[in-house]
Amino acid sequence: MPLTLEDIARKxxxxxxxxxxxxxxxxxxxxxxxxxxxxxxxxYNFQPNLAARGLAARRTNVIGxxxxxGVSTLFxxxxxxxxxxxxxxxxxxxxxxxxLWLAEPEFERxxxxxxxxxxxxxxxxxxxxxxxxxxxxxxxxSNMPFILVGRHPTxxxxxxxxxxxxxxxxxxxxxxxxxxxxxxxxxxxxNMIAGFDRFQGxxxxxxxxxxxxxxxxxxEGNFLEESGYEAMKKLLPxxxxxxxxxxxxxxxxxxxxxxxxxxxxxxxxxxxxxxxLPAASQVTPPLTSIRQPTERMGSLAVxxxxxxxxxxxxxTRHLLLATELxxxxxxx
Amino acid sequence: MPLTLEDIARKxxxxxxxxxxxxxxxxxxxxxxxxxxxxxxxxYNFQPNLAARGLAARRTNVIGxxxxxGVSTLFxxxxxxxxxxxxxxxxxxxxxxxxLWLAEPEFERxxxxxxxxxxxxxxxxxxxxxxxxxxxxxxxxSNMPFILVGRHPTxxxxxxxxxxxxxxxxxxxxxxxxxxxxxxxxxxxxNMIAGFDRFQGxxxxxxxxxxxxxxxxxxEGNFLEESGYEAMKKLLPxxxxxxxxxxxxxxxxxxxxxxxxxxxxxxxxxxxxxxxLPAASQVTPPLTSIRQPTERMGSLAVxxxxxxxxxxxxxTRHLLLATELxxxxxxx
DNA sequence: TTGTATGCGTTATCAT
DNA sequence: ATGATAACGCATACAA
Numbered sequence: 250m251p252l253t254l255e256d257i258a259r260k261x262x263x264x265x266x267x268x269x270x271x272x273x274x275x276x277x278x279x280x281x282x283x284x285x286x287x288x289x290x291x292x293y294n295f296q297p298n299l300a301a302r303g304l305a306a307r308r309t310n311v312i313g314x315x316x317x318x319g320v321s322t323l324f325x326x327x328x329x330x331x332x333x334x335x336x337x338x339x340x341x342x343x344x345x346x347x348x349l350w351l352a353e354p355e356f357e358r359x360x361x362x363x364x365x366x367x368x369x370x371x372x373x374x375x376x377x378x379x380x381x382x383x384x385x386x387x388x389x390x391s392n393m394p395f396i397l398v399g400r401h402p403t404x405x406x407x408x409x410x411x412x413x414x415x416x417x418x419x420x421x422x423x424x425x426x427x428x429x430x431x432x433x434x435x436x437x438x439x440n441m442i443a444g445f446d447r448f449q450g451x452x453x454x455x456x457x458x459x460x461x462x463x464x465x466x467x468x469e470g471n472f473l474e475e476s477g478y479e480a481m482k483k484l485l486p487x488x489x490x491x492x493x494x495x496x497x498x499x500x501x502x503x504x505x506x507x508x509x510x511x512x513x514x515x516x517x518x519x520x521x522x523x524x525x526l527p528a529a530s531q532v533t534p535p536l537t538s539i540r541q542p543t544e545r546m547g548s549l550a551v552x553x554x555x556x557x558x559x560x561x562x563x564x565t566r567h568l569l570l571a572t573e574l575x576x577x578x579x580x581x
Numbered sequence: 582m583p584l585t586l587e588d589i590a591r592k593x594x595x596x597x598x599x600x601x602x603x604x605x606x607x608x609x610x611x612x613x614x615x616x617x618x619x620x621x622x623x624x625y626n627f628q629p630n631l632a633a634r635g636l637a638a639r640r641t642n643v644i645g646x647x648x649x650x651g652v653s654t655l656f657x658x659x660x661x662x663x664x665x666x667x668x669x670x671x672x673x674x675x676x677x678x679x680x681l682w683l684a685e686p687e688f689e690r691x692x693x694x695x696x697x698x699x700x701x702x703x704x705x706x707x708x709x710x711x712x713x714x715x716x717x718x719x720x721x722x723s724n725m726p727f728i729l730v731g732r733h734p735t736x737x738x739x740x741x742x743x744x745x746x747x748x749x750x751x752x753x754x755x756x757x758x759x760x761x762x763x764x765x766x767x768x769x770x771x772n773m774i775a776g777f778d779r780f781q782g783x784x785x786x787x788x789x790x791x792x793x794x795x796x797x798x799x800x801e802g803n804f805l806e807e808s809g810y811e812a813m814k815k816l817l818p819x820x821x822x823x824x825x826x827x828x829x830x831x832x833x834x835x836x837x838x839x840x841x842x843x844x845x846x847x848x849x850x851x852x853x854x855x856x857x858l859p860a861a862s863q864v865t866p867p868l869t870s871i872r873q874p875t876e877r878m879g880s881l882a883v884x885x886x887x888x889x890x891x892x893x894x895x896x897t898r899h900l901l902l903a904t905e906l907x908x909x910x911x912x913x
Numbered sequence: 914t915t916g917t918a919t920g921c922g923t924t925a926t927c928a929t
Numbered sequence: 930a931t932g933a934t935a936a937c938g939c940a941t942a943c944a945a
Binding site for chain 1: 937938939940941
């Protein structure tokens, strides 16, 4: 049986409350007794029961990470593990732990209310990509502190995100700087905020160069390889000499289509992707891509959330992290 | 403020205890009152406070998923997300939730005892790959129900694993059936059970064919691409005409080295990998590989663990899941 | 600075 | 079949 505060109190000759104070870093406890108690705590490697703490103080040092089940497949690769790593690592450093909620559609109803009412969570990080995810609505109607990973287009809620607009713009501008005249794009789903924003970036880049945005140079994909292949086949009749694909997976598909058409990458069609998957540096030719600080985003989400939990303040927080263009031979 | 049992009791005109009984499916409660209470519960979408339940009943319906921080990078790709998907999905279906613990070395001490003593977990799934992970020792000295994902070579503990020996054997036999005479292997780290077992499978296949196990046809890698490349360069002087790489990432590295040496895949050197990464079907030539049921393994781990929690039984459980050889053109 | 007493929302034991 | 009541382990208001 695990020890309790009472046990520690008895062993160190003080009262339960004093031990509690020591553990919670209360100022007004005599250094002597503090040290004495600490010694015992370490000797027995005492860990307070979080359930009991949760009951008594409404504070468990647990945060929830909620993510729709689709995400991990959709962003084929390292997005999800990187985010988790960032989140858990920040939690480790701050004495918090993570509860994971993969929201599967069939358990949707149960999920949301469980998250809000189970009394085990101090706050929630939501990594949703769909624009109209109902969970966001529920959350903002509750008084549970929460932060979105991925900005929300309409509601004024706390979020952290990668600057997808800037990323899309950087990618497109890079192609334009290579003297490419007909720069096409393969977008992500327009109802996903990342797909939407990267497309905005593409348009901003063209506008900055006073170039027209041509329908024949725009095709929508779903971030996956196959959709990039199909989209590129639709674009080829428009004679693009470059294409910005909103994901690396789609960029790979596009490369495949370009070659099947007897064209060369990058001589005939230059390509820039997005995500900087491990595979990006290994395909031939290596893919120029936009790298996102996914892991750092996870850590910052935790830091921000904990800050919100510990010092509740009314103001809304919006963080946008810069991306980085990684130039490889597929574009020049 | 979330509702409590007391609130529900008042609204349905019964006592707190009766509501509790209804929620926990107690037999001896009159169907009438059961329905009445249920109606109220659903009407208000009541969720019991898990912290309180944990305190009172030592049962939280929460399980821990513990994994060393290194794993997600080491198994470059989809292993970790797939495992998590399997685990969370099974938990969803069984009214459990998942707490995630990425064990970072610098927090090791805290981690283990927190896991055991925080009073929030009914059981633990440990996904460790290193053979002598101290966490296993600690866990088996406690009385916390737990199951390993990845078998343990010495301790008699509960585990579930992929049949890595069979997988390695299938891969090697497949190459031998192609009339390859000098089948080499690039192993994983020998102190990781998966690396060890796949290597055993390689040796068993040779022995079954009465072929010698030659040192010059064996090189050790660390599962990553670069190490596959280096290992292959060491193997080439031995004139292998085939190689079984214990991971797809290493197989990609090996392909690179083979080509740099002016040889062709598969004509001069046939290759079989392990993991069946998404990239395996997209490289040229598409890579023959061993597919593991990672997600199912996660689900089964949960099912087994919950079974252990709910019907404590002394016997040790060992589950080994079959792998599948996916034949593509890199080998024939 | 420290101790005492109360309550957090459940489950479980004991009555009825 | 149901209700009252005592834990569960901790934090905290209040007393000292």
